[in-house]
Amino acid sequence: xxxxxxxxxxxxxxxxxxxxxxxxxxxxxxxxxxxxxxxxxxxxxxxxxxxxxxxxxxxxxxxxxxxxx
Numbered sequence: 369x370x371x372x373x374x375x376x377x378x379x380x381x382x383x384x385x386x387x388x389x390x391x392x393x394x395x396x397x398x399x400x401x402x403x404x405x406x407x408x409x410x411x412x413x414x415x416x417x418x419x420x421x422x423x424x425x426x427x428x429x430x431x432x433x434x435x436x437x
Contacts, residue, residue, distance in 0.1 A: 378413075409424070421436075
């Protein structure tokens with residue numbers, strides 16, 4: 369079974385966040401998002417806006433396209 373784009377995004381964010389050794393609270397502050405939203409994103413459930421995607425990528429020091437790969 370292939371992953372949906374939302375699931376890929378969530379998996380990539382969780383992986384990169386862990387590699388950067390950022391806890392959820394600190395990452396949320398950096399990305400200007402709420403903790404429940406991050407939980408929903410990492411679970412592959414959230415429908416993320418482009419603005420949010422850009423903030424997530426910026427907080428992780430990567431590009432939006434890499435998060436969607």
